[in-house]
Amino acid sequence: MALIDITAVINGETVRESVEPRRTLVDFLRETLGLTGSHIGCEHGICGACSVRVDGEVIRGCLILAVQCDGARVDTIEGVSDSGEIADLQAAFEKRNALQCGFCTPGMLLSAQALLHHGNVPDRETIRDHISGNYCRCTGYQAIVDAIEAVALARAGARK
Amino acid sequence: MKIADDNPPALTVLDRPNSYIGRSVPRPNLARLTQGRAQFVSDVTLPRMAHVAFARSPHAHARIKAIDVAAAKAAPGVIAVVTGAELSKVITPWVGVLTHLKGIKSAPQHAIAVDRACWQGEAVCAVVARSRAEAEDACEKLAVDYTPLIAVTDAETALDPATLVIHPELGDNLTFERAHTAGDPDQGFAAADVVVETTFVFGRHTGVTNEPRAIVADWNPGEQRLTVYHGTQAPHMMMNLFAKHLGLEEHQVRVVTKDVGGSFGIKVHTYADEMAVVALSKLLKRPVKFVADRFESFVTDIHARDHRVKAKIGVKNDGTITAWEIDDLTGIGPYSVYPRTSGIEANQIVNLTGGPYTCPNYRARARVVFQNKNVMCQYRAVGHPIATAVTEGLVELAAARIGMDPLEIRRRNLIADDAYPASGPSGIKFEKLSHHESLAHLDAMMNYAGLRAEQARLRERKIYRGIGFASFIEVTNPSAAFYGVGGARISAQDGATVRLDATGAVFCHSGVTEQGQGAEAVMAQCVASAFGVPIERVRVITGDTDNTPYGGGTWASRAAGIGGEAAWQAGKALRGNVLAVAGSILQAKPETLDIRKGIVVNADTGAERLSLDELARIAYFRPDTLPAGVQAELMATRHYVPRAWPFAFTNGIQASWLEVDIRTGAVTLLKHWCIEDCGTIINPQLVDEQIRGGVVQGIGGALFEHCLYDTGGQMLNANMADYLVPMAAEMPDIEVGHVVTPTADSELGAKGAGEAGTAGAPGAVMNAINDALRPLGAIPLTDMPFTPEKILRALGKV
Ligand code: FES
Ligand code: FES
Numbered sequence: 001m002a003l004i005d006i007t008a009v010i011n012g013e014t015v016r017e018s019v020e021p022r023r024t025l026v027d028f029l030r031e032t033l034g035l036t037g038s039h040i041g042c043e044h045g046i047c048g049a050c051s052v053r054v055d056g057e058v059i060r061g062c063l064i065l066a067v068q069c070d071g072a073r074v075d076t077i078e079g080v081s082d083s084g085e086i087a088d089l090q091a092a093f094e095k096r097n098a099l100q101c102g103f104c105t106p107g108m109l110l111s112a113q114a115l116l117h118h119g120n121v122p123d124r125e126t127i128r129d130h131i132s133g134n135y136c137r138c139t140g141y142q143a144i145v146d147a148i149e150a151v152a153l154a155r156a157g158a159r160k
Numbered sequence: 161m162k163i164a165d166d167n168p169p170a171l172t173v174l175d176r177p178n179s180y181i182g183r184s185v186p187r188p189n190l191a192r193l194t195q196g197r198a199q200f201v202s203d204v205t206l207p208r209m210a211h212v213a214f215a216r217s218p219h220a221h222a223r224i225k226a227i228d229v230a231a232a233k234a235a236p237g238v239i240a241v242v243t244g245a246e247l248s249k250v251i252t253p254w255v256g257v258l259t260h261l262k263g264i265k266s267a268p269q270h271a272i273a274v275d276r277a278c279w280q281g282e283a284v285c286a287v288v289a290r291s292r293a294e295a296e297d298a299c300e301k302l303a304v305d306y307t308p309l310i311a312v313t314d315a316e317t318a319l320d321p322a323t324l325v326i327h328p329e330l331g332d333n334l335t336f337e338r339a340h341t342a343g344d345p346d347q348g349f350a351a352a353d354v355v356v357e358t359t360f361v362f363g364r365h366t367g368v369t370n371e372p373r374a375i376v377a378d379w380n381p382g383e384q385r386l387t388v389y390h391g392t393q394a395p396h397m398m399m400n401l402f403a404k405h406l407g408l409e410e411h412q413v414r415v416v417t418k419d420v421g422g423s424f425g426i427k428v429h430t431y432a433d434e435m436a437v438v439a440l441s442k443l444l445k446r447p448v449k450f451v452a453d454r455f456e457s458f459v460t461d462i463h464a465r466d467h468r469v470k471a472k473i474g475v476k477n478d479g480t481i482t483a484w485e486i487d488d489l490t491g492i493g494p495y496s497v498y499p500r501t502s503g504i505e506a507n508q509i510v511n512l513t514g515g516p517y518t519c520p521n522y523r524a525r526a527r528v529v530f531q532n533k534n535v536m537c538q539y540r541a542v543g544h545p546i547a548t549a550v551t552e553g554l555v556e557l558a559a560a561r562i563g564m565d566p567l568e569i570r571r572r573n574l575i576a577d578d579a580y581p582a583s584g585p586s587g588i589k590f591e592k593l594s595h596h597e598s599l600a601h602l603d604a605m606m607n608y609a610g611l612r613a614e615q616a617r618l619r620e621r622k623i624y625r626g627i628g629f630a631s632f633i634e635v636t637n638p639s640a641a642f643y644g645v646g647g648a649r650i651s652a653q654d655g656a657t658v659r660l661d662a663t664g665a666v667f668c669h670s671g672v673t674e675q676g677q678g679a680e681a682v683m684a685q686c687v688a689s690a691f692g693v694p695i696e697r698v699r700v701i702t703g704d705t706d707n708t709p710y711g712g713g714t715w716a717s718r719a720a721g722i723g724g725e726a727a728w729q730a731g732k733a734l735r736g737n738v739l740a741v742a743g744s745i746l747q748a749k750p751e752t753l754d755i756r757k758g759i760v761v762n763a764d765t766g767a768e769r770l771s772l773d774e775l776a777r778i779a780y781f782r783p784d785t786l787p788a789g790v791q792a793e794l795m796a797t798r799h800y801v802p803r804a805w806p807f808a809f810t811n812g813i814q815a816s817w818l819e820v821d822i823r824t825g826a827v828t829l830l831k832h833w834c835i836e837d838c839g840t841i842i843n844p845q846l847v848d849e850q851i852r853g854g855v856v857q858g859i860g861g862a863l864f865e866h867c868l869y870d871t872g873g874q875m876l877n878a879n880m881a882d883y884l885v886p887m888a889a890e891m892p893d894i895e896v897g898h899v900v901t902p903t904a905d906s907e908l909g910a911k912g913a914g915e916a917g918t919a920g921a922p923g924a925v926m927n928a929i930n931d932a933l934r935p936l937g938a939i940p941l942t943d944m945p946f947t948p949e950k951i952l953r954a955l956g957k958v
Contacts, residue, residue: 022293030203035196036199036200036203037195037196037197037198038196039370039371039421040451041370041454042454042879043453044454044879044880044881046880046881047370047880076196077195077196078195078197081194081195081196081197090191090194090195093190093194094186094187094190094194095186097186097187097190097678097845097846097849099190099193099194100422100675100678100849101193101370101419101420101422101423101676102190102193102194102198102419103200103369103371103419103421103422104370105193105194106194106196109194125889127888128889128891129889131888132887132889132890134888135370135885135887136370136888137367137368137369137370137422137424137853137857137885138370138422138853139852140849140852140855140856140857140894140917141886141888141891142852142891142893142894143849143852144888145888
């Protein structure tokens, strides 16, 4: 299979790689770049474990090909952890035990950040709706909703 | 701010001055998970690692006439193509039976099918290649010549003489049968004013761990050792099985379990494809990796719960229950799963039905049959959701018939809190339970009277809301009675080794494992409290058979109660050892000293005498300064297994509050409550989250989850889009409360909490739906999952 050259900015680093056209973004991140924080739960766009950010939008890394990301900016859980962007969400998840096995957590955190980054304080129902594209089999979701709500309120409080 | 701070509770007998028992301290291992820096087995890569893909039978039952491997072998990147016959020279087959399930039988199962595939999804050939993608490409080039055979799929007819016998050498399709009679059921039914009889159906469903099963096997011929990175709940059990079937000594096998992306009982069994992976590594002398994709998960991860229970209850007009009767039938696929067998769920249903109540008159029969569908085995709360829904469904149907409030009928029949020790109708033994206190607690917490008033008001506006309850019992802390007595080499005991390092920190090596429940936090709490250091000074090591005491792992709600007690005792033993050394350094009697917050102090005044790092410095680097004959022993190991009771039963009660849209049949869950009694609570937050997660899994089975098969044995919804699991938007907030009745079997008094939520939720939801629809004259719903279509049918609308 002919390889295609792509250039992308992954977590702030410019990466040039030759990839198979059929390779998904999440496989590319995990296998080519060793960024194993993005997980694979279904490979058909349902579970949300593979969520990553491409040009600022949270998308499913299993539904997009790496070659489609040529020229794009990609942020993964590793990147947003190192930059400190979601440190408060991570701390709240840890404190509230909003993760058990933690397999859904990177995707869940990226989804939560997408919901909160406009500075709004969503109610619990809105939070539940928003994270419904991210399956968690362990927690029953309530702790996750609690953690996200707490961060939304804290961020709003900090702005006052 | 909904996140409560950790508040140290009032002192109890377990409390040492710096106790962590009863506190919601955060788990020590969370940051690596929130940062994407965990290591799940699916993340593991090793030098020279190859990947395997399996060709799987598209037929539920077929003879394999021939496999033409030539084209696959020639495909790019392919390292080997291996058939079942070839692999059977490397790994021996197994039979999933245990001696304490009298009469259970099964047939030898191979790592890869030899000659015949017995369910859709059974692996028939392995392709090993440089990458998974290349292995899958080559799989498509395999030409497998099948002769389809008749598929036996209906459990109801599996035992008919006209039905094909799947394993002719076994004589029939009966895996296991158990009958039990206690008291006098006939007289009990004769004495009843009302007898309610119905059939409960429980849909086949599965665990859907977010991380699918994953394994990397690395046979190193130079070391003559097999290292297996395995997402398992029971590393020592798997070590034994890999060794046994590969013809190795146990010490030649090391099982390493890193982060595990969900387990719920799915990852505690022997899977044929995983056995194939270890055999392929041995054959090819290099690491081989397999991660199930989601289709493979659906057609090969164990399924559970496919039961049909005909059930009957007798009740007097004053509410007294006079007799129970159940007849359970379950189809478990073509093989009883190794090594725990597929007879346990039915056996549990016989054990647990009627368990919370005093009525002793009980007749039960359970039959387990073979069929050509994916295998079934133990999944979270094994048998409990079924026994509970049957029992509680009968109780509420009976209450409705005699016009009694559902809590009142329970008050009149639940075993009294002061009547212990007591037994259930099947003979199971209860040390001490708290059904009545739990019920009273629930009544108050949910404001039952207020909800009933609200329900009545809304009914006038044609809004149909229901309240349903489920009292339950849960088997936890199993002794050897569960598996060991049946001949399985599954450890009932567990061990902990604690070691003071040279700077005064403590390592704890534990035989239990962590899949997110918080076992490592619990071990750290127990050690920190018993030994006397800040919890940050304790590092817990689990999931490595080379580096942890021999143990059972984490399943059957045993990690905190059994592993925690071992850690507690080991911490105490190390404290004794350290104080002996401190005594000789300080010229004091060890009994007059204690360790608090990492410092040796006078036990009476708390005055600081010696820091642990100074003590460790002396013991490790200047032992020459210790008195002659004093040898510091800065490592201690303790083991624990429950002995006084075969199981530590827990109990509780759940309630569901929901609304049924009678036009669409949709159910909206409004609220759920659970009161449970797991004895001493080591970490309230972790217990509550086990309950919540468990409740939601139980709700999944009640409303959504169903492995749908056609009559030919094809699974119709083997993907995440069509197999529905609970999503955040459809789940209610769940309020959890506790009653605390410690077990006297251990010093900690902790029982398990991992399965209580799943045990009670389906029954509570079922009862709430029927409560909502009762004024409309709907036929009671007893066939899970309760889809909108079934609800509309019960209402006579379709
Ligand atoms: S792996 Fe991409 S959505 Fe599940
Ligand atoms: S924490 Fe395990 S799937 Fe969410």
